[in-house]
Amino acid sequence: xxxxxxxxxxxxxxxxxxxxxxxxxxxxxxxxxxxxxxxxxxxxxxxxxxxxxxxxxxxxxxxxxxxxxxxxxxxxxxxxxxxxxxxxxxxxxxxxxxxxxxxxxxxxxxxxxxxxxxxxxxxxxxxxxxxxxxxxxxxxxxxxxxxxxxxxxxxxxxxxxxxxxxxxxxxxxxxxxxxxxxxxxxxxxxxxxxxxxxxxxxxxxxxxxxxxxxxxxxxxxxxxxxxxxxxxxxxxxxxx
Numbered sequence: 146x147x148x149x150x151x152x153x154x155x156x157x158x159x160x161x162x163x164x165x166x167x168x169x170x171x172x173x174x175x176x177x178x179x180x181x182x183x184x185x186x187x188x189x190x191x192x193x194x195x196x197x198x199x200x201x202x203x204x205x206x207x208x209x210x211x212x213x214x215x216x217x218x219x220x221x222x223x224x225x226x227x228x229x230x231x232x233x234x235x236x237x238x239x240x241x242x243x244x245x246x247x248x249x250x251x252x253x254x255x256x257x258x259x260x261x262x263x264x265x266x267x268x269x270x271x272x273x274x275x276x277x278x279x280x281x282x283x284x285x286x287x288x289x290x291x292x293x294x295x296x297x298x299x300x301x302x303x304x305x306x307x308x309x310x311x312x313x314x315x316x317x318x319x320x321x322x323x324x325x326x327x328x329x330x331x332x333x334x335x336x337x338x339x340x341x342x343x344x345x346x347x348x349x350x351x352x353x354x355x356x357x358x359x360x361x362x363x364x365x366x367x368x369x370x371x372x373x374x375x376x377x378x379x380x381x382x383x384x385x
Contacts, residue, residue: 167338169225175373178338188340193376194333195256196383198348201329204384209282209326209347210238213246217316220298224306225337226250226371227363229298229316237272237280239345244272244280249318253364256336256372257283257348259329264352266360267372268321269336279335280345282328284321289354294320299359304366323351330384336373350385 165182167173173181179189187193216232228250235246248271255267266286273279286292294316301310327350334342 165338169369169371169373178340181338185338185340187334187342188338190334190340190342191377191379192332192334192342192381193340194336194344194346195258195373195375196331196333196378196381197258197261197375198329198331198383199260200378200383201260201385202382204330206328206330206384207239209328211319211322211326212236212238213317213319215315215317216246217249217294217298217312217318219309219311220301220303221309222303222306222366226252227298227302227366229312229318231318232315235318237282239272239280239347242274244274244278246318247271247273249321251363252336252372253360253367254370254372255285256375257285257346258375259285259348259350266355266363270318270321278343278345279341280347282322283346283348284323285349285352286355286360287352288357288360291356291359292320292353294318295355295359299362302362302366321353323349323353325351327351328385331378331381333376333381 178185213235216235217229218232219230221228228248230248231246237244252267255264264285268284270282297316329348331346333344333346334340
């Protein structure tokens with residue numbers, strides 16, 4: 146995959162929306178993404194995300210090593226999600242490489258399912274290594290106590306598509322992670338056009354609590370569900 150393509154997507158998972166409009170429903174919805182433009186052709190690929198994580202295979206997965214600083218600097222409503230862009234300096238060690246945390250964003254309801262279970266909110270922490278390869282850490286959220294990181298980011302929650310706010314204090318993505326770091330792993334794609342494949346997916350097993358008010362605030366500014374339907378595994382293994 147061309148590094149320039151990944152570089153654009155790091156800044157915004159919907160970076161190509163400006164060249165070809167797409168939506169989560171209707172004539173430009175997920176079923177039509179691959180036919181909207183040749184650039185979106187991989188949306189009809191065989192290694193797409195999200196998936197229903199099932200048929201789990203036991204494996205010796207190496208512990209994830211997070212080295213996060215409080216680096217969430219700004220929050221943007223791009224019409225497809227709410228995204229917090231991250232300052233340089235926070236990394237994930239994976240497969241003997243360092244992946245830099247670039248941004249995190251959200252989907253409601255969850256895009257991935259765990260043994261068929263959907264969650265009301267899912268966060269995607271997007272990382273890239275020096276070769277432009279992507280690793281996404283997915284976190285499921287369930288109603289409970291308020292999450293402090295979301296509390297900070299949602300103080301500047303942009304209400305309209307195209308709005309961008311600088312955060313008064315940097316947000317720490319560490320507060321989005323569960324205390325226990327066990328995870329599932331599979332190979333997949335971006336869940337938005339151009340649906341580029343070759344993405345390392347790491348789905349945390351334990352959900353994290355957020356308040357119902359925090360979930361409702363996100364849904365209120367989205368105005369619609371922003372989850373792509375699950376895609377066939379096509380023989381891919383989901384490791385645990």
